[in-house]
Structures are given as structure tokens and as C-alpha cells.
């Protein structure tokens with residue numbers, strides 16, 4: 001499988017303050033590198049505020065990086081003119097978390113599905129056929145074309161959001177928490193729809209989620225982020241080597257709330273992105289912390305095949321059984 005997306009040393013800082021207040025710099029994404037192979041699903045997981053959405057926006061070039069490169073299909077996106085970038089956007093699409101705000105309430109479903117063509121200046125052969133085949137592709141009845149968003153359920157709206165993202169035949173789809181606002185039963189239907197579409201259309205996904213359990217089930221490879229940095233890269237069936245990933249996993253899978261070792265029970269304050277410590281950012285919450293962790297920033301080191309962790313004291317590998325994904 002060839003590489004579709006290569007991200008190298010990507011960073012994004014946001015500045016605060018200015019004229020009358022001292023300028024402060026917030027490190028939202030720091031030195032992120034990864035490769036996504038064609039046809040694969042790469043999960044990006046971490047707690048709220050760890051930089052997942054900023055990473056998605058950087059990959060799609062919706063915002064510019066402070067440092068680093070993104071190569072899409074061998075092309076450095078920074079080298080593209082505005083026109084070439086617009087053309088490339090057809091090949092990389094975003095599905096939002098909130099299907100309610102992703103579709104303009106004044107548009108009929110038909111108009112919402114035709115919007116990507118209008119924006120890109122592309123004229124489909126037959127608009128009626130295009131709309132009905134897009135609805136069919138995501139398992140919706142063609143009669144919904146005349147409906148308006150408020151007449152659809154959350155799951156139906158997310159299906160429209162997915163159909164719209166696929167309208168221009170992209171290669172890469174960035175899914176930013178696409179099931180987070182849906183009921184659990186609807187979540188499962190959307191995940192199995194995404195899996196079917198990936199297989200049928202040969203899509204590549206960057207799947208962003210705060211839910212490590214879902215990511216382990218759905219993705220091939222996982223990036224775990226903490227305060228803007230990658231702390232672990234692991235195949236979805238591998239046991240975590242980083243204590244943070246372990247804590248995320250424990251908080252996800254324990255069904256009994258009394259026994260759940262919640263991530264919040266780790267204690268310790270999460271450092272601010274304005275003032276990151278010199279060593280490991282997880283140090284003051286980590287059960288394995290030593291003085292070395294507080295002083296020296298750990299770099300990603302190999303733990304096994306396709307597995308790296310940025311930890312001075314990684315956990316020993318214990319084989320785990322993960323339920324394999326299947327298409328319903």
C-alpha cells in the first residue's frame with residue numbers, strides 16, 4: 001500500500017495578548033509526524049483540548065501550520081497555489097461531529113448534496129440522478145431529497161453529511177468525532193456505514209475521537225495525543241505501552257462506574273498549553289513518574305512492530321484480544 005498522507009514535524013501555536021498585554025503562546029499541536037497509507041484507517045485519540053481538531057484542520061490546510069509539512073499523495077501542500085489547493089480539496093473532505101450545524105437549515109437535502117459541486121464549480125451530468133445515488137449510497141430513501149434538515153433525525157443528518165463529503169469522490173476523509181453527538185445504537189449504524197463505504201470506494205480515513213474503545217474497534221493504527229503531542233502510536237490490537245493510553249483504556253472499558261479507574265482519578269493538574277513543563281507533560285498525573293520524567297521530554301521509541309511510545313518507563317507488552325470490526 002502506498003502512502004497517501006505524510007505529516008512531518010507539524011506544529012501549530014496560537015498567540016494571545018498583544019498591544020497592551022504580554023503576548024502568550026499556546027502550543028495546540030507540537031511536532032506531530034505520521035504516515036497514512038491508502039485504504040487505512042488511522043485513529044487520533046485523546047482527551048478534550050489535546051489538539052485533535054487542530055490537527056485535522058492542519059491536515060486539510062484549513063489553517064496554516066507554525067512549522068512542519070503535510071504531503072498529500074506526494075505533493076507538499078505548502079507549495080500549491082490557491083487554485084491548485086482548491087482543486088486538491090476535492091480529494092480530501094471533512095465530516096463534522098455535529099450534523100445539526102454542518103447542514104444549512106435553509107437548504108433542502110437536495111440543495112445540501114449539490115452544494116459541493118457548486119462550491120467547486122463542477123456540474124454533475126444529471127442533478128436528479130446524482131442526488132438519488134448519493135442518498136442511496138448512504139442508505140437513505142430518495143424521497144428525502146425534498147426534506148429540510150429539521151425533518152431528519154440526527155442519524156439521517158449525519159448520513160447526509162457523509163454523502164455530501166463523498167460527492168466529489170475524495171481519497172481521504174477526515175472524520176472529526178462523526179458519532180459523538182448520536183445515540184449509541186445510531187453510532188453503531190454510522191460506524192458500519194463508514195466501514196462499508198471505505199471498502200466499496202477504497203477510501204482512506206483519519207478518524208478523530210475521544211473514545212479509545214471505538215477507535216480500537218474501528219481503526220488499523222492509533223495515534224494517542226496528550227497536550228498537542230503524540231505520546232503513543234500503536235496498532236489497534238496492541239497493548240498500550242504508555243501509562244496515559246493505559247489510563248484512557250481503563251476508563252473506557254470498565255462497565256462498573258464504581259470500579260472504573262477514571263482518567264480523572266489519576267489526579268494531578270493537567271498543565272496549561274501556555275506553559276508546558278520541560279519534561280513529560282503527563283508526569284504529574286503518571287503513576288510511574290520519576291525525576292527523569294520531570295526533567296527530560298521523552299521521544300517516541302519503538303515498542304514493537306508499528307508501535308512507538310514517548311515514555312521513559314513504558315509498560316511491558318501484554319497481549320490483548322480486541323474484537324475485530326465487521327460490516328453489519
Ligand SMILES: Nc1ncnc2c1ncn2[C@@H]1O[C@H](COP(=O)(O)OP(=O)(O)OP(=O)(O)O)[C@@H](O)[C@H]1O
Nearest residue numbers: 014026028047048049050051052053054055210273
Ligand atoms: N484559534 C484558536 N486560538 C486559540 N486557541 C485555540 C484556537 N483553536 C484551538 N485552540 C486551543 O487549542 C487546544 C486544542 O484544541 P482542539 O479543538 O484542537 O482540541 P480537541 O482535542 O479537538 O478538543 P475537543 O475534543 O474538545 O474538540 C484547545 O485548548 C483550544 O482552546
